[in-house]
Amino acid sequence: MKRMILFAAALCLLTISCTTVETVETTVETVEIVDGNLTVQGACGMCKTRIEEAALGVNGVTRAEWDMDAKELTLQFDSGRTSLDDISKALAAVGHDTDRDMADDEVYAALNECCLYR
Numbered sequence: 001m002k003r004m005i006l007f008a009a010a011l012c013l014l015t016i017s018c019t020t021v022e023t024v025e026t027t028v029e030t031v032e033i034v035d036g037n038l039t040v041q042g043a044c045g046m047c048k049t050r051i052e053e054a055a056l057g058v059n060g061v062t063r064a065e066w067d068m069d070a071k072e073l074t075l076q077f078d079s080g081r082t083s084l085d086d087i088s089k090a091l092a093a094v095g096h097d098t099d100r101d102m103a104d105d106e107v108y109a110a111l112n113e114c115c116l117y118r
Helices: 002-017 045-056 084-093 105-109
Strands: 033-037 062-065 072-078
Touching: 033 062, 045 062, 045 072, 045 084, 072 084
Parallel strands: none
Antiparallel strands: 033 072, 062 072
């Protein structure tokens, strides 16, 4: 009887320890962060905020800093998710000309007076 109890206990432990191991495959996405620059027109601190926020609003942009004096936007972005052309179009859409795209006259005219640079 003692042997039967020990055998049953060993069988239970063996059953519990033999669980199914499931292999999960994951895909690692390659991210290539690149630096880039765009010349962006603007005139004031409000422009700086608008330009940087518009750039950072583009999916894949991780850094955007606009130098008001140099009119230069310094960027870091994932080249697999966006491009300088996409970022430039986003800036033009909020009223700021770039070296690649020009803002629509109606959008530009709606900017605050202190932001007008043309």
